[in-house]
Amino acid sequence: MDIQEFNPSIYYAFDVWNPENNENKKHHHDFFEISIILEGEASYFFNQRWQTVRGGDILLFNPYVEHAERQLPNTHSHQLHIGIGRFELEGFSKNTFPNQEILLSSQEDQIKVFDKAWQLINEFGRQHINLICKGLIFEMMGLILRCLEQNEQTDSAILSKNDRLKQAVQLIITYIENNYAQEITIEQLATTHFVSPTYLSKIFKEVTGVSPINYLILIRLQQAYQLLVTEEYPIKEVARAVGYEDAYHFSKSFKKQYGIAPSAVRQKHSQEMAN
Secondary structure (H helix, E strand, O other): OOHHHOOOEEEEEEEEEEOOOOEEEEEOOOOEEEEEEEEEEEEEEEOOEEEEEEOOOEEEEOOOOOEEEEOOOOOOEEEEEEEEEOOEOOOOOEOOOOOOOOEOOOOHHHHHHHHHHHHHHHHHOOOOOOHHHHHHHHHHHHHHHHHHHHHHHOOOOOOOHHHHHHHHHHHHHHHHHHHOOOOOOHHHHHHHOOOOHHHHHHHHHHHHOOOHHHHHHHHHHHHHHHHHHHOOOOHHHHHHHOOOOOHHHHHHHHHHHHOOOHHHHHHHHHHHHHO
């Protein structure tokens, strides 16, 4: 493939929250579609049968592949859909990716695709598909191609139990790093990723050494530190920007982590810049 000539068109890129009983009837496209389950679960029709897909799953629909989706009672899903056309990979039909299976098998680079998906969601609110969004989609396409190449090089796409645990934790880490300013509880994380709160805490700590909530606190405080040295927002606004409603609680947590008050960090940085 000549990279200089590879410039596909992005027809759409949007995320949607599907409530229970939502349904999209069987259909197909004449272009390539990437569907990513960001959170929750959904029932998808492909390969002539209905299958359950969950947060972290990536579906690749080549042209004219029939598919449909629906939400079963008491389920919801947050999904990202990207339509891409006007490209041709060597040895394949127009707008077609070299995937034999619609559901992308789990592996390391799939986590990277998921991370790019969350970055793309965060860019949506700024303007329509801009250069950053297009760049992220190009990265996702490249990572998906790499995933497909890795599938061809391995004898089995089945992950060991340890690998599956690491993948589940990485998905949760990606979610936290992209949603740290929102209210997040261990119960919410467990429900979103279909495990019990106790089991989630156990596997997360096994992989990272800290609990999910302590990891959330760490990410919030790291982001707050960056805001303190790069912006001039009042301490209350910094606290609110990283998910703390109570500025006193924020300052207490910040000082416990860094050994210095938020206001002192800003003052110290200003002095260092002056010198």
